[in-house]
Amino acid sequence: MPRLESPIHPDASPELKRLVNAMRETKAANPEKLSYKDLAARAHFSTASLSLAASGKRMPTWEVTWAYVSSCDLDAKENDWRQLWEAARDAEEARSAASADSDATEPNASRRPNTRRRVSVADLVREEVARQQQLVPFRTSDVDATRTALALCTTADDFRQLLNELKGSLKSDELKERARSKGRILRKSDIHAMLDGDGIPDTEPLHAFLVACEVAQGQIHEWHHTATRLKISQARVYDPPEEEPPLSRAMQSLRRLRGELNIHNLVALATLIVTIMQIVTIVQYGKP
Structure with a gap:
């Protein structure tokens, strides 16, 4: 339609x-x-x-x-x-x-900021x-345009906008049925995450989505390559965590230790303590 x-x-x-x-x-x-x-x-x-x-x-x-x-x-x-x-x-x-004449006569016309904004x-x-x-x-063909657009993608938002362009007027149910007919599983949650989420989509849902949109095999590879490139780019942007105070680190260690202890460990620990006390008594007094 x-x-x-x-x-x-x-x-x-x-x-x-x-x-x-x-x-x-x-x-x-x-x-x-x-x-x-x-x-x-x-x-x-x-x-x-x-x-x-x-x-x-x-x-x-x-x-x-x-x-x-x-x-x-x-x-x-x-x-x-x-x-x-x-x-x-x-x-x-x-x-x-007329617009050109007006700009030429307007004072400081060359200093006016360019207010034109590219949407995507x-x-x-x-x-x-x-x-x-x-x-x-x-x-120039549509394939060349898509290839160029993918090459210019620098953010997850750019990638999602291209996915929305690719989807066009297709409904989620249509995409699911198309993917199913080609042996692929595509859930509505996958579609929503790809078109309205925050990150780069996972490989399998992305592949099913591209197949459902009838993207040629050669172009599917370029979509995956772009998604991988953006994921690598995001992974490189890493802020190291702030150094925690020593007391906070100690409390976290105790909490982890308490979580790891179970009844068997407690029994073993108690047995070890009793054995150590008996050895100390023998050494001091010569008998248990």
Whole structure:
């Protein structure tokens, strides 16, 4: 089932929003209910490029726009869509030029901090891959994007975000059933720990999750390699415990000793004490 579209970017011009809305409506009207993966196979552009083109975050190229539309609607009229696209392009260029003039005349414009924030490693890679895909079609694939995103992972949070991207709209029950059909055990608790936990997932649940998401065998190895790398990185970050006071260490030793003693040890200890006392008495008095 196709994923629900995210809201159109609020910074898009009215003309760009009109273009994006028309693109989305054309895709939704397709009787086959195409996912972006299906659309990518038809349009010969990556899913990232097509998704970005229909997001309103930036002005898509004509090639991507027409590939998107014509793959959804075989009867689409190129001239009509070209006019709609050109109107959006002109509006975006005019707004960009006005913004540049405003920045140039504003005092201390060069000192203003950059407030743009990258949400995640996955977002950063997706935007760059989409940009490269629009420049040179067929050069960058989704596999390359995933490989790059895994290479850029530095924290467990980065890794979880990529796992959530991989899961998409699949439900936990669907993942469990997919894993079971492939001879793997995947519990809901495993899925929850991987997507919402704190650490790096264990090898077996991670493997079952990747299999359920239909990740290719070659890519599964790269996921495991990244998980291992992050685990090693976390293990190296180690803060030695603070030195405990001598009295505290002594009390802990006594508690451990008390825990280790049992009735047999006590009897043996009492027997040893009695034997020592008898030996001392013999040595002192010459008799028991």
